[in-house]
Amino acid sequence: MNTTLRTEGLSKQWGAFKANSDISLSFTPGARHALIGPNGAGKTTFINLLTGSFAPSGGKVFFGDDDITALPQHKRVKRGMTRTFQINTLFAGLTVLESVVLAICEREGKQFVWYKTVAQQRTEIDEAMALLSMLKLERDAGTVTRSLPYGKQRLVEIALALATRPKVLLLDEPAAGIPSAESKELFDVIAKLPRDVTILFIEHDMGLVFRFAERITVLVGGKVLTEGTPAEIAADPRVKEVYLGEAEHG
Numbered sequence: 001m002n003t004t005l006r007t008e009g010l011s012k013q014w015g016a017f018k019a020n021s022d023i024s025l026s027f028t029p030g031a032r033h034a035l036i037g038p039n040g041a042g043k044t045t046f047i048n049l050l051t052g053s054f055a056p057s058g059g060k061v062f063f064g065d066d067d068i069t070a071l072p073q074h075k076r077v078k079r080g081m082t083r084t085f086q087i088n089t090l091f092a093g094l095t096v097l098e099s100v101v102l103a104i105c106e107r108e109g110k111q112f113v114w115y116k117t118v119a120q121q122r123t124e125i126d127e128a129m130a131l132l133s134m135l136k137l138e139r140d141a142g143t144v145t146r147s148l149p150y151g152k153q154r155l156v157e158i159a160l161a162l163a164t165r166p167k168v169l170l171l172d173e174p175a176a177g178i179p180s181a182e183s184k185e186l187f188d189v190i191a192k193l194p195r196d197v198t199i200l201f202i203e204h205d206m207g208l209v210f211r212f213a214e215r216i217t218v219l220v221g222g223k224v225l226t227e228g229t230p231a232e233i234a235a236d237p238r239v240k241e242v243y244l245g246e247a248e249h250g
């Protein structure tokens with residue numbers, strides 16, 4: 001099968017604790033794939049292994065046909081695997097447009113020169129504006145990012161990730177901490193992203209998961225419980241049991 005991203009027996013262990021055990025998953029080009037599971041199931045650990053933030057204790061990561069298990073994080077980004085940036089730490093004082101132009105310059109290996117005239121940075125500005133318009137942020141281009149509502153800040157994070165021209169976009173709870181009306185809007189925009197971008201996302205809101213995902217993997221206790229279409233997952237009694245058990249304990 002043609003895959004953009006694939007893991008083989010991926011594992012992560014801290015001492016005796018296995019956060020990810022023997023995870024073998026494949027993501028096809030253009031996938032809209034959700035990773036779900038109860039708290040502590042190992043979802044973020046898995047994303048961290050994909051991006052290279054964590055070194056695995058065992059197993060491999062393939063990007064296309066290439067084994068990238070030993071590749072450092074920034075080289076994975078260059079190959080086209082990107083997760084969302086944290087604006088709060090990176091681009092706090094900049095406007096939305098400045099932030100995206102900066103991310104594009106970074107990709108191009110160009111220096112972002114603040115005093116350059118608009119004409120000198122026309123190409124980057126045009127590309128940034130096209131990205132902002134795709135994300136319905138063009139009216140916010142001149143606003144300082146941190147003064148935007150949280151839902152829009154999440155969209156700027158996605159714009160910054162898209163500025164790297166990813167083949168795979170990893171979203172770790174993009175709707176966390178934002179009001180539900182805004183999170184629906186956020187996912188409506190994510191749903192319209194170009195199909196050449198494969199999207200793997202972690203999300204706790206099952207309404208959003210079932211509306212947006214075309215495939216779902218359920219992790220429990222660091223292992224894959226099951227994978228399937230939303231209909232298959234919704235009908236799986238083991239999945240219901242996991243979530244019902246969680247609800248009873250919560």
Ligand SMILES: Nc1ncnc2c1ncn2[C@@H]1O[C@H](COP(=O)(O)OP(=O)(O)OP(=O)(O)O)[C@@H](O)[C@H]1O
Nearest residue numbers: 014017018019037038039040041042043044045046
């Ligand atoms: N750096 C670390 N050192 C030790 N244990 C860790 C580390 N990072 C994560 N863990 C543990 O690994 C387990 C899985 O964590 P992870 O964040 O991957 O789960 P998750 O499914 O993303 O959870 P949530 O939905 O709550 O975000 C947790 O028990 C966590 O405490």
